[in-house]
Amino acid sequence: MQVLRKVGVPILAIVMFLVAWEFLVWVNDWPNYKMASPSDLPPAFIKYGWLFIEMGWQTLWRTVLGLILAVLFGTFLGMLMGFSKLMRDGLYPILVGFNAVPKATLVPVISLIFIGQHDFNTVLMAFLISFFPIAVSVGIGLSTLEPEYRDILRSLGASRFTIFRKIALPKTLPEFFGALKVSVTLAFIGTNLVEIVSPHGRGLGALFKSGETNGDYPLMFAVLIALAFLGVVLYYAVVALERIFAGWAERPAG
């Protein structure tokens, strides 16, 4: 019963969303070039089935690679800012400023610097767009560690590294995973920005672009659905990791 509810409720919600979408298109009598309806999508998926798998894989691995880099770099920056007030004061304005720059404006810049390096550019953009939340959350998690937590181990003569490993790191994990969930969806935006804008690109973004060029509107919407699907999959992968490594932070409901 519990499992049925857990799986059934989201599926029901999705079905209701699709029905509402279909109804909206039908009631307004919108043609395909204005807005495709859900019933147009299966033919598009079947027609380009193999392309979806190939391009979906391209998008997925670049996004994941960008995310991994973002986690490494973001955690490193977060540690710098969490442990040193000097670093925090120095780095924060730069980071916030950098994050405020719309990443779409960076696409032509990056494309010019690394001409033709499509894979590299895509991964780089996924990384650039997604490391900020991780750096900030790790930094805040470490800098707001209550002094008593440190004192318990420090009064026993524990080294800074031991305190980090036994206390600071595990205590920051819930914040870290919270940020990673945000970063996952951001990283997809980064990947697709480059895939859509770059000529002769690959990945789902490029498939979207080709749908636009050929006036194949159902294909464009099908790509959007595929992207949403990948985003959900990756999001729940993070949730699974969170359960394993920071499951203790979850309180029983009620």
Add this chain to the structure above:
Amino acid sequence: MTNLIEIKGVTHAYQTASGPLPVLKGLDLSVPEGEFCAVVGPSGCGKSTLTRLVAGLMKPDVGEVWLHGELVKSPRKTVGMAFQNPVLLEWRNILENVILPLEIVAPSMPRAKREARARELLDLVGLTGFEGKRPSELSGGMRQRASLCRAIVHKPDVLIMDEPFGALDAFTREDLWQTMRDLRAQEPFTCVLITHDLRESVFLGDQVIVLSGRPAHSQYVLNVDLPSDRTIEALYTPPAAKMLAILRQQIQIAQGRDGGAH
């Protein structure tokens, strides 16, 4: 009799934006081995600073802190600490929380032995059956019991407690006073207890030190003349009432120096 803790002429000030803020001035304090020293004083008079000095977490500007005949310059493994906030680690169960200091102090100790030691203490404070629970599943009083076990699991010479029962309701607090008394009977240690509760200081202390207002020095020392296996009822006898009256008067004097507030 040797003094396990010896504080001599300690003066300390914190550097703040508006200049140095003196918190301790010429503080002397000595605690014989095995004795329980309760420290009371007005709010913000530097009591917590005192705990950090004894723990070796900071060094005084002037003066010396001696533990076991050695000058304290840095943290030592022979100290245990408990705070008002039990600061249990949420990602560990109760047993693993109690074991934590042993991982630092005695890394080569076999796991089975560590666990046996932790279970023994948990049994003493009445937490048998809760070893596998998360801290969030326990009540405030139980968490504080676990925190006490963690503070003494490595058999420290000195137990330093900074208002450990301050956030508990009155009845739970009295329960924990008795737990503390029973623990001491089983596990001898020298103890410094910072508290705001005069009854607590008389029930648990062998001596009660009244600190003056900031910058604090030792204003008054009261030797508690009650048997060591005293009961809560002993607090309602004439000798205890007299001691409490003296302490209350001393606190008022201390507050008067603080500018006559309250």
